[in-house]
Amino acid sequence: MNWNYFKSKLFLKYIWSYLFILLLPLVLITVFIYENAVSNLRSEVEQSHLNQLTQTKHIIDGRMKELSEIASRVTYDERLTPYRVRDPYFGGEAIQALDQYKATSSIIGEMFLYFHGDEKIYSSKGMSSLDVFANNYSFHNWKQADFIQDLNSVVFPSMRPADLVNRNTYLQQSILAYLVPITPNSPNPHGTVMYLIQESELTGLIDSILGNFQGLSYIFDNNGQILTGNSQGEFLTDAEVKSLFKLSPGIHSKTLNGKPHSLVSVKSAVNGWTYVTLMPSAQFFSSVLHVRSFIIMLFCIVVLAGAAIALLLARMQYQPISMLVEFANSKSNPGRSANDSVPNGNELERIRTALQDYSSRVDLQEPYARNHFLSMLLKYGNARSMTPDLLEAFDLQFDRSRHFVMVIGWVELDVHPDDRQSRQEMIELLARIEFPELAAHAYGVELPQLDQLALIVSFNLDGAMEEFTQIRHIVEAARSHMLEMSDVTPMIGVGTCYSNPDQLNQSFIEACSAFELRLSTGHGTVTYFEKLSYAPDQTYWIPNNVLLKLSQSLKLGSYDVAAQMISPTIRSLQSSELSTLLIRCICFDVLNTMLKTASELGIHNVLQEIAPNMAFNSLDELERSFLNLASRICTQVERDTKKEEHSLMDQVVAYIDSHFMDHTLSLETISFEFAISPSHISRSFKEKMGQNFIPYIWQKRLEEVMHQLKTTNDPLKDIIIRVGYLDTPNFIRKFKKETGFTPGQYRKLNSENGLADPEPDLEKE
Structure with a gap:
């Protein structure tokens, strides 16, 4: 038993309610039996039967309440929502969930889930139509039309009387059907949970009351209808049976079928059911019992059993709530325990709040995933290949007529820890910017460089304004918007505007070129790629913007864009009227640009490798050679980039391994340490280590705590704080979940120095 449960007002409320329901009636009945049974043998037997019948009532009430609780859990189980149950992919999970719920109660023969107006009904064995269900379960008195109407109209939990059911045309059973509307206690339920219960599950409980005595037993619902009964060869008229229902709870004497009988009647306060047993009075004098000792023993058993059942049921009911609260707290605010953020012990309110938070968010909308997706868009283009669902998940729209990319940077990026929050806020504010007056919006993208961002801009042309002016x-x-957030004026490189969003990768390369080739390094510089080309004296030469894009695409390893620069250039020369000699000279501009870029990248062997193939008889051969050279350079750039990333991530991992005990360690602190964006570190770390950053840190700290538990006598709290984990109770819970032992138990089992037992206060937490 977790003693923390007793700190919860909700758990104590459950205990007191169960104690009241289970113990108080039983104690009163037992006292009543004791005071009256000692007078004669008949009173002893009658009171004993009354006590047993009351116990049976509570057991059956508990089973019915258990079924209602299962229906409540089904209502809020995400695996059993109408969408997931009907979905071919998630249907298997729903069937498995129903099978798990069915297994929680021993009296459930089969369990079905039905949503109003649906043509299907679902069970732990799968989904079937209502017609198939009617063929598999043929009730004698419950016609199919009535069955469908009851499933769609039941508002309160109701039990149908025992009915003979033909299973698959050859197996006949006596079954009761218990219908529970979902959501429970709702005036407008949206579905029904139906339990099929073998009649013997209930009659077996009541028949055990009579023991060696012969008699009859009945269970009536609150309308006087017989739910189940056992006549044991003795039959009563309909009028006599109806009179049994009208009996007040207690012990009665009545002549039935011409014979005097002793009757014991108990009525449930939970569902209004009435339990009745009848015994011929002549049987009372056939046995002699030690009445007083039996009643005292029975009283003690009832008290102890009632208290144990109350505690057990309260724990069973509260444990899922406690686990949900702990899960909600761990997700919404890591580092806090389950009880830390529960106002006034209101666990249900905390769970409701957490569910609202999770339902308003989709995992794909997490910043790292969105940024990674946009980064791939800048590298490869293909915006139109995205599905509408994916666009909706990331809240992206590329339905405007014009698109271009801006690269934004700062000469001096203040990396003081106090300014990290400001930079993070700037990234969040730039995630999506609207310019309604210009019919434009922009999406921010974190680049690997810590001092650079990119903006993907989409807009519609204003008929009264030129495109470049707009x-x-x-x-x-955009620059004014950023100045409102920071005192440092950014430098901006602007790529060419395109009508197709698939060409955003070209605009990005152009923006990088404009940013790199800006005329000034001062604050506030804006460089447009379109302004870097077409000097007046270059009428018959390759435009500067083509060579700039070619160079930048090679630096970024983008072969697609490089090929889009080379091939159109060669084809334009083919269609020109220039002389062959002049064309050859012009082509050397392309070759020199490529070789110069390769040299700047430190790739010095490409000319030797490609030189034997550079001789050409036609421009087609030259184009193939240039494309081959571009492919070699881009391949080498990608190889070098991956090598640098691996080397850098080796440094990052080494830094984490040496600083994991610092409680301030985070993706943000690492990003400022290595001047790389957090999203880039997160993605690269996962690729290298095979797991995310947070689980890796937890595992390192866990291993260090385990090592210190084995080798030191230091207090547990000091060890946990020393490794960078500030929430001791939460760490203990996670430690036990990982290892199966509390830290104290682990130290005792693995101690190298004969360490003492753990601090009891920490272990209890």
Whole structure:
């Protein structure tokens, strides 16, 4: 038993309610039996039967309440929502969930889930139509039309009388059907949970009351209808049976079927059911019992059993709530225990709040996933290949007529820890920017460089304004927006505007070129790629913007964009009227640009490798050679980039391994340490280590705690704080979940120095 449970007002409330329901009636009945049974043998037997019947009532009431609780859990189980139950992919989980719920109660023969207006009904064995169900379960008195109407109209939990059911045309059973509307206690339920219960499950409980005595037993519902009964060869008229229902709870004497009988009647306060047993009075004098000793023993058993059952049921009911609260707290605010953030012990309110938080968010909308997706878009393009569901999940729209990319950077990026929050806030504010007056919006993308960001801008042309003028207005609006968030004026490189969002990767390379080739390194510089090309004296030469894009695409390892620069250039020369010699000279501009870029990248062997193939008889051969050279350079760039990333991640992992005991360690602190964006570190770390950053840190700290538990006598709290984990109770719970032992138990089992037992206060927490 977790003693923390007793700190919860909700758990104590459950205990007191169960104690009241289970113990108080039983204690009163037992006292009544004791005071009256000692007078004669008949009173002893009658009171004994009354006590046993009351116990049976509570057991059956508990079973019915258990079924209602199962229906409540089904209502809020995400695996059993109408969408997931009907979904071919998640249907298996729903069937498994129903099978798990069925297994929680021993009296459930079969369990079905039905949603109003549906043509299907679901069970632990799968989904079937209502017609198939009717063929598999043929009730004698419950016609199919009535069955469907009851499933769709039941508002309160109701039990149908025992009915003979033909199973698959050859197996006949006596079964009761218990219908529980979902959501329970709702005036407008949306479905029904139906339990099929073998009649013997209930009659077996009552028949055991009579023991060696012969008699009859009945269970009536609150309308006087017989739910189940056992006549044991003796039959009563309908009028006599109806009179049994009208009896007040207690012991009665009555002549039935011409014979005097002793009757014991108990009525449930939970569901209004009435339990009745009848015994011929002549049987009372056939046995002699030690009445007083029996009653005292029975009283003690009832008290102890009632207290144990009350505690057990309260724990069973509260444990899932406690686990949900702990899960909600661990997800919403890591580092806090389950009880820390529960106001006034209101666990149900905490769970409701957590569910609202999770339902308003989709995992794919997490910043790292969204940023990674946009980064791939800048690298490869193909915006139109995204599905509408994916666009909706990331809250992206590329339905405007024009698109371009801006690269934004700062000469000096203040990495003081106090300014990290400001930078994070800037990234969040730039995630999506609207410019309604310019019919534009922009999406922010974190680049691997810590001092650079990119903006993907989409807009519609204003008929009264030239395209370039509207682009300038958008750039100025974006810069003004950033100046409101930071005192440092950014430098901006602007790529060419395209009508197809699939060409955003080209615009990004152009924006990188413009940012790299800006005329000034001062604050506030805005460089447009379109302004870097077409000097007046280059009428017959390759435009500068083509060579700039070619160089930048090679630096970024983007072969697709490089090929889009080379092939159109060669084809334009083919269609020109220039001389062959001049064409050859012009082509050397492309070759020199590629070789110069390769040299800047430290790739010095490509010319030797490609030189034997550089001789050409036609421009087609030259184009193939250039494309081959571009492919070699881009392949080498990607290889070098991966190598640098692996080397950098080796440094990052080494840094984490040496600083994991610092409680301030986070993706943000590492990003500022290595001048790389958090999203890039998160993605690269997962690729290298095979697990996310947070689980890795937890495992390192766990291993260190285990080592210190084995080798030191230091207090547990000091060890936990020393490894960087500030919430001791939460750590103990996670430690036990991982290892199966509390830290104290682990130390005792693995101690190298004969360490003492753990601190009891920490272990209890």
